Amino acid sequence: MTDAAAAQSTDPLAGTNPEMNEAAVFEAVADKIPDNLLLTMDGVDYTYRQMDELANQMGHLLQAHGIEPRSHVGLYMKNSAEHMAAIVAAMKIRVAGINVNYRYTPAELVYLFNDSQCGAILVDAEFAETMAAAVPKLETTRTVFVVGGVPQVLADACAENGLTVVDVDAELPKQSAERGFEPARGDDHWIVYTGGTTGFPKGVQWHMSDYYYACLSGGNPYGDKRHSPQEVADNVSPDGGFKIVMSAPLMHGAGLFTLLTFVNLGGHLIMFRDFDAQVIVDATADYKAQLLMFVGDGMAVPITDALLEAKKTKDFSSLFMVASGGGIWSKTSRDRVVAEFPNMIIRDNFGASESGNDGEMSLNEEGEMLLPPGPRLGLIDESNKPIAPGSDEIGYIVRRGHVPVGYWNDPEKSAKTFPVVDGHRVSVLGDMGRIREDGTIVFLGRGSGCINTGGEKVFPEEVEQALKAHPAVHDALVAGAPDERYGQKVAAVVSFREGMSAEEEELTEFLRESLANYKVPKVIVDVPEIRRSPAGKADYKWAKDRISSN
Incomplete structure (x- = not known):
């Protein structure tokens, strides 16, 4: 079929x-x-x-x-x-x-x-x-x-x-x-x-x-x-598949997904014990790789810096796709790659340990993150009822079809994350969004990270994208901080590019050009480096600790 x-x-x-x-x-x-x-x-x-x-x-x-x-x-x-x-x-x-x-x-x-x-x-x-x-x-x-x-x-x-x-x-x-x-x-x-x-x-x-x-x-x-x-083997060319430079660690779900996906296509994986953006970029040119894969901005930003510098002296004519999976790749970083490689295919894969590979996430001119319509993805409300396309209601993104058995040794959390909806088990990803009339899902961010400031919902991912658009900002995380009046206020932890910086007032004015005032961080903490996992995943607990200790 x-x-x-x-x-x-x-x-x-x-x-x-x-x-x-x-x-x-x-x-x-x-x-x-x-x-x-x-x-x-x-x-x-x-x-x-x-x-x-x-x-x-x-x-x-x-x-x-x-x-x-x-x-x-x-x-x-x-x-x-x-x-x-x-x-x-x-x-x-x-x-x-x-x-x-x-x-x-x-x-x-x-x-x-x-x-x-x-x-x-x-x-x-x-x-x-x-x-x-x-x-x-x-x-x-x-x-x-x-x-x-x-x-x-x-x-x-x-x-x-x-x-x-x-x-x-x-x-x-x-x-x-x-x-x-x-x-x-x-x-x-x-x-x-x-x-x-x-x-x-x-x-x-x-x-x-x-x-x-x-x-x-x-x-x-x-x-x-x-x-x-x-059938998988019959579709593998005797000459093999793509050459893929993979920067993610195998201990990360997205790293293993990528490895085995391209093994099933007969690919040649080029990997490294430790993450070093310069080594990864040099290998991409030296091995004449067709694909370069990483996990979100934690890897994308240093790899992009190294790639654009290496382009001055190395040949990347074989490279036709740069892709991220398992973490959000910001529009600013993507646009820098496209500016230097206008014919490059840019792919941002959306997925989770609880759902697998859920497809490609695109960005429109307004910076909205979009998931294409399809039978496997949908939206439900807090009562696990489907939200109809075209509704303005914010809900939880769910995957249908092939879903996990549950969380190992935790039936209570399993029941919450993998409920039955319309007669079929689904995986509730924890990500929130809206669903348009044609079934396109507008991704808003993680529900667990959503900041409620005076009744207004702010998703950290949107504010992080806006911060990273500033030319001096290297990386950023956004989290909620306690506020006596509004319950929570938006706060950010920011690291700057080498030799660059910006005052909090400058960043605030920059953000007001693209964000409503209630979304603009009321606290911005400057740190030497943003803490992420070896796979580039954001450590929001660390970010909240830095904000509270400031």
């Missing part, structure tokens, strides 16, 4: 295959183009065959230490070939990988590993001290697999607390590179933990079939979905 035919059905899952699993898709693609490059990690190349074999060895290693289907394995790692192999291996042996923010403190790690009930953890050696501090309070973890050698501090902590330590570098080469695993299933699960910058992290639990269709665009983000591993 084509996507157009499926869209006419009242069943949001019409025409899809409930047995789809990315492990089987990966193997089918690897069998089709075994000698094509899949990954270049900091200059080291890996073919599809090599990555498949590495994943097989990782899967056998996990199984040799008692990791069974339906269990959970923490992935406390930076970008690396071993990290990718561990992700694919977990899917092959029907285990859920648990993504871990490698900036977490020991206390945060303890919460994440205990909440997710990890039976084992794969960890990079560089995080040995932080991991060792968390070990005594782990409740379900029995085995720690260490990549990069086993530092003594971690070995001692595990020994004192009865945990087994496995030296991956020593043990992995001893494992079979053949497959030999039981078939993966559509109802196997995968868990994506959200960042926790506005509260405790939550684990979004997906069935693998829904994960494939929602998060990986059904094997084809540019056309009709593909409904079997063989």
Whole structure:
């Protein structure tokens, strides 16, 4: 069934295959183009065959230490070939990988590993001290697999607390590179933990079939979905797919979505262990990449600066698309790219851990963020009733169709976020908007971040876009601050470009040109750098703390 035919059905899952699993898709693609490059990690190349074999060895290693289907394995790692192999291996042996923010403190790690009930953890050696501090309070973890050698501090902590330590570098080469695993299933699960910058992290639990269709665009983000591993492989060119420079970390949902989406197209991913805008831009030119991918303004601004400077001396003629996913890419930053590369395709993908890839977000001349009409997205009110197109009512954006099972180990939050609307389960994204007569959704911002100042609603994203349009502003976050008269007032944390600055009065006057007065920040705090996660996600809790301490 084509996507157009499926869209006419009242069943949001019409025409899809409930047995789809990315492990089987990966193997089918690897069998089709075994000698094509899949990954270049900091200059080291890996073919599809090599990555498949590495994943097989990782899967056998996990199984040799008692990791069974339906269990959970923490992935406390930076970008690396071993990290990718561990992700694919977990899917092959029907285990859920648990993504871990490698900036977490020991206390945060303890919460994440205990909440997710990890039976084992794969960890990079560089995080040995932080991991060792968390070990005594782990409740379900029995085995720690260490990549990069086993530092003594971690070995001692595990020994004192009865945990087994496995030296991956020593043990992995001893494992079979053949497959030999039981078939993966559509109802196997995968868990994506959200960042926790506005509260405790939550684990979004997906069935693998829904994960494939929602998060990986059904094997084809540019056309009709593909409904079997063989169909995916049949559509991969023997010459391979695009060369993609990917700057996001694999521990971020958008990073993994991007990686596997382009693997399913036979792509060659160029990745890096650490974020360095200059290195990323240089690689884009040196590898003659066609696509450059990142996550929101936290990465877009420094990459744009480096790209425009490098354009003076390097050849970017092969680059035809620059894209963001998992975070808002401001109009100011996008316009700078378009000004220098007028024929460039600019794509801002909209999605979430709770919904997957929900399509492309566009910006009109007024700076409004728009989601195109379609059968998978809609709007509901606070009573979970659909809002009709053409209404002026602000509501919550929802995704229909392939949605998660729920939040791991949290039925109460699951019921609120994944309710039944018109007979079908939906995912309530927490994002708010209005729906026009033609079904286009005007994105307003996160409901949790909405500022109520004297009864007027202000969405931080709109004010942040306006602030970033000022030539001296490098980055900005907007949050509410207590106000005796209005309950809340709009406040901002701003960092300036190197060698530039602006007085608060100048910024205020600049903002009044595009914003109503009640939306203009009444407090602006100047900071050296805006705090974001390794994936570029905004840390609004930090922003509120800086505002309150000023």
